[in-house]
Amino acid sequence: QQQVKQSPQSLIVQKGGISIINCAYENTAFDYFPWYQQFPGKGPALLIAIRPDVSEKKEGRFTISFNKSAKQFSLHIMDSQPGDSATYFCATYFRETSGSRLTFGEGTQLTVNP
C-alpha cells in the first residue's frame, strides 16, 4: 500500500513563529503534492501544491519545499497566526491521471498561541 508519512502529529508554535510540517512518500510515480488545511467541523481545503520538477513554491506565508531524491516535502508557515490553528494534511496524487485518488498523511494538529 502506498504510504505517506507525516510528522509531527501535533505542533505548538508561538504567534509570529515558523511552523514546519514534514512528509515522506514511497511511490516515486506520484507527481503532485498538495497540502490541505482542515478546521474543526469542516472538510479539507486545498492550501498549496507543488509538482516534483520544482524544489520550492511560495504563496504568501506558506511555502512548500520539495526534495525529490529524498522523497520528502515540507510545509513552512511563516509568521504563524492564531488563525492558522488547524489540522494540516499532506497528500500525494497522480497528476496526469484525471480523477486520481488522493493519498493523505496522518495529519498535524497545529496550535498557534497568541
Added chain:
Amino acid sequence: EPEVTQTPSHQVTQMGQEVILRCVPISNHLYFYWYRQILGQKVEFLVSFYNNEISEKSEIFDDQFSVERPDGSNFTLKIRSTKLEDSAMYFCASSDWGSNQPQHFGDGTRLSIL
C-alpha cells in the same frame, strides 16, 4: 464560490441498518469521490466515480458500499448492513476534468453507528 454540499451533517443509525449519505458536487465537475475519516485518523479514499461508473475503489469499498448518481446533481453513498466500525466522517469531493485539477471537499457527514 461554488461548493460541495453534504447532507445530513450528522446521521445516527442502529447497527445493521442501511444508510444513504448525500452529496451535491460542484455543478460543472465531472469526477466525484468519497473519502472516510475515522476519528483521530487520516482521511482515506473510498471510491471515485466518472461518467456514471466507478473509476477506482479502495480495499475499504467492499460489497457493503455502493455509489450512485441518481440524477444530474446528486451523488450518494449507500452503506448496507452498517457495522460499528463504519462510524466515521464521510467526505464527498469533486473535481473538474483534466490533470492537476484540485479536489474540492464538502464539510462531511458524521455517521454514528449504535
